Amino acid sequence: MKKILLVRMSSLGDIIFNIPLANVLKKNGFEVTWLVTEKGIDVIKDNPCVDNTIFVPLYKWQNRGFSFKNIIEYLKIIRQIRKENFDIAIDTQMMFKSFMFMPFCKAKRRIVRTDGVEGAQYGGNERFTIPFKDGEKNIVFKYLYYAKYLNLDGADEVKYTLPPSKKETVEKVDELLKNLDKSKPTVVIAPATTWRAKHWNKDNWIKVINSIKDKCSLVFTGNERDKELISYIGGDNFINLAGKTEIKDLIEIFSRAKLVIAPDSGSAHLARATGKPAVISIFCCTPSNLFGPFGNNEKYFSPKSSAKCSPCYMKKCPLEENQDVCTNTPEPDEIINIVNKVLQND
Numbered sequence: 001m002k003k004i005l006l007v008r009m010s011s012l013g014d015i016i017f018n019i020p021l022a023n024v025l026k027k028n029g030f031e032v033t034w035l036v037t038e039k040g041i042d043v044i045k046d047n048p049c050v051d052n053t054i055f056v057p058l059y060k061w062q063n064r065g066f067s068f069k070n071i072i073e074y075l076k077i078i079r080q081i082r083k084e085n086f087d088i089a090i091d092t093q094m095m096f097k098s099f100m101f102m103p104f105c106k107a108k109r110r111i112v113r114t115d116g117v118e119g120a121q122y123g124g125n126e127r128f129t130i131p132f133k134d135g136e137k138n139i140v141f142k143y144l145y146y147a148k149y150l151n152l153d154g155a156d157e158v159k160y161t162l163p164p165s166k167k168e169t170v171e172k173v174d175e176l177l178k179n180l181d182k183s184k185p186t187v188v189i190a191p192a193t194t195w196r197a198k199h200w201n202k203d204n205w206i207k208v209i210n211s212i213k214d215k216c217s218l219v220f221t222g223n224e225r226d227k228e229l230i231s232y233i234g235g236d237n238f239i240n241l242a243g244k245t246e247i248k249d250l251i252e253i254f255s256r257a258k259l260v261i262a263p264d265s266g267s268a269h270l271a272r273a274t275g276k277p278a279v280i281s282i283f284c285c286t287p288s289n290l291f292g293p294f295g296n297n298e299k300y301f302s303p304k305s306s307a308k309c310s311p312c313y314m315k316k317c318p319l320e321e322n323q324d325v326c327t328n329t330p331e332p333d334e335i336i337n338i339v340n341k342v343l344q345n346d
Contacts, residue, residue, distance in 0.1 A: 004030040005081065005089040005105055007098045008040075008143075009056060012247070012266035013291070015040035016160070016273050017140050018092055022049035023159040024147040033084065035101060042247040043270070046163035054080060058097060074100070082106040090146050094120040111146065135290050158295065160273040165252040173252045176241055180217050185258035185343055187216040188277070191233060192226035193265035195315050197285035197324055200263055205233040207332035208261075212339050213238070221245055221253065221267065259342050261335070264291050272300065278342045280335060284326045287311040298345070301338050303330040 004025055008018045015036065025032050032050045037058040045053045056077060061070045081101065089107035091098045094116035102110055102123030112124030121127060128149050130142055140158055147155035165173075180186065191205055209218065220235035224243040235242070245253065250270055254260055260271035261280045268281040272293040279293045283304040288311075292302030304310065307326035309319065317324045 001029055001031050002087040003033065003084060005033050005035060005084070005086045005107060006050075007035045007089065007091045007101060008093050009035060009037040009058060009097055010039040010093075012039050012043065013269045014092075014139075015043055016266075016269045018143050019043075019047070019049050019160050019162075019273065020140055020158045021092070021143045021146055022047075023161060024144065024152055024154055024157055026050075027154055027157075028147075028152045030088075033086070035081070035098075043162065043251075043273075047161055049161045056101075077101075078104050088150075089124075091116075091120060091123060092143050092146065096120065099123040111149065135287050138292070138294055139290050160275060162251050162270075162273055163248070165248070165255075169248050169252050173249055173256070176244060176249070177219070177239065177253070177256070180219070180239060182217070184215065184217045186219060186256060187212065187339070187343075188219045188221060188254060188257045188260045188271070189235070190221045190260065190262040190265065190267035190271075192222045192229055193263050193267075195285070197312075197315060197317055197327065198263045198265065198283075199229075199324075199327055200282045200284060201328045202229060202233055204328070204332045204335075208335050208339070209234050211332070211336045212343075215340075215343055216258070219253065219257070221250060259339065261339070264288075268293065280338055280342075282330065282335065283311065284324075284329075285310060285312050285314060285317070287313065299342075303334050303338065305329045 006022055008015055022032050026049055033052040033054060034044050034050045035054045036044045037056045041055055044050060064070055086107040088109045089105045090111045091102050094113055096118035099120045109126055110124040111126045112121050114121055114127050114129045130145055144155055218238040220230045220240045222230055222242040227242045230240055230242050251274060254271040255274045255276045257277040259278045262268040263282050264286045268279060271277055271279045278299045280301045281293055283302055288302035288304040293300035305326040306329045310326040
C-alpha cells in the first residue's frame with residue numbers, strides 16, 4: 001500500500017470539495033493522510049476517506065504572532081511528516097501555508113499545479129496544468145484532476161463522506177432540538193457567511209420566512225457574530241442555535257433536516273456533503289456553476305443573482321454606487337417556489 005499525503009488546510013468549503021478526491025485515493029489502495037488546520041479537523045478526523053490526520057494549529061499560530069513556540073511546534077510537525085516516508089504528497093491548497101510543508105515532507109513525488117500563488121508551485125517536483133478554466137466545471141473536478149493526473153480508476157467519481165456522529169453529539173443535538181415540532185418537515189436556515197457580498201438581502205430572507213413558516217419547523221444556525229442578522233430576519237421566533245453549535249453538531253443537525261437554505265458558504269457545502277437534505281444555496285457575488293451543489297436537479301439548487309455585474313467573485317463590492325447590488329437578487333419568490341417544491345415532495 002502506497003502512502004499519500006493530501007495537503008489541504010482550509011477553508012471549510014474547499015476541504016469539503018477535496019473529500020471526493022480523498023475517496024478516490026482510498027478506493028485505489030492508498031493509505032491517505034490529510035494535513036489539516038482548525039478549519040477542517042472536525043470534518044476530516046474520523047472521516048472514512050482518510051486513514052490518518054495531521055493537525056496544524058495555523059490559526060493559533062497567527063493569533064500568537066511571531067513566536068519561538070510556533071517555530072518549535074512547526075518543526076515537530078515537519079518531523080512527524082518526514083517519519084511517515086510518504087510515497088506521494090499532493091498540494092491542493094497551492095498557497096504559502098501549504099508551501100511551508102511540501103518541500104520538506106520527504107515524499108518521493110511532490111505534486112503541485114502550475115497555477116499556485118505565493119510560491120506554492122515551487123514546493124513540488126512534479127507540476128501539471130488543469131486543462132479547463134475555473135467555471136467550466138464545478139470546483140470538485142479541479143481537485144479530482146489530481147487523481148486523473150495519477151491515472152487512477154474512477155477519477156471522476158464524486159463521493160462525499162463525513163465522520164459519523166458520536167453519542168455525545170447526538171445527545172447534544174437532541175437537547176438543542178427538544179422543542180422541534182416533528183410533525184412538520186425541518187428546514188434549517190443558515191443565512192450568514194464570512195463575505196458580506198455573499199449575504200443575500202436580509203429583507204428577502206424575511207419574505208421567505210414569512211411565506212414558509214407555517215409549512216415547516218424552522219431552525220436557524222450561525223456563529224456568535226451572526227446573532228444580529230438572525231434576530232433581524234426573525235430567527236428568534238423559532239429555534240435559534242446561533243453560537244451554540246460546532247461543525248460536528250451541524251453535521252448531525254443537517255442530517256435530520258428536509259431542507260437547508262444558505263448562501264454560498266461552508267454550511268451549504270457541509271449540508272450537501274451529508275447527502276441527506278435538499279440544499280438551496282443562494283449565490284450573489286460568486287459563480288454558482290463553480291461552487292453550487294450538484295448531482296440531483298430535484299434536490300440541489302443554486303439560484304443566482306440577476307445583477308449584470310455578478311459574479312464578480314470579489315469580497316468587497318467595487319461599485320461606488322449601488323453597493324452590493326448583487327445581493328438583492330434572486331427574488332424571494334424564486335426561493336419560495338423551490339421550497340414549496342421540496343416540501344411537496346416530502
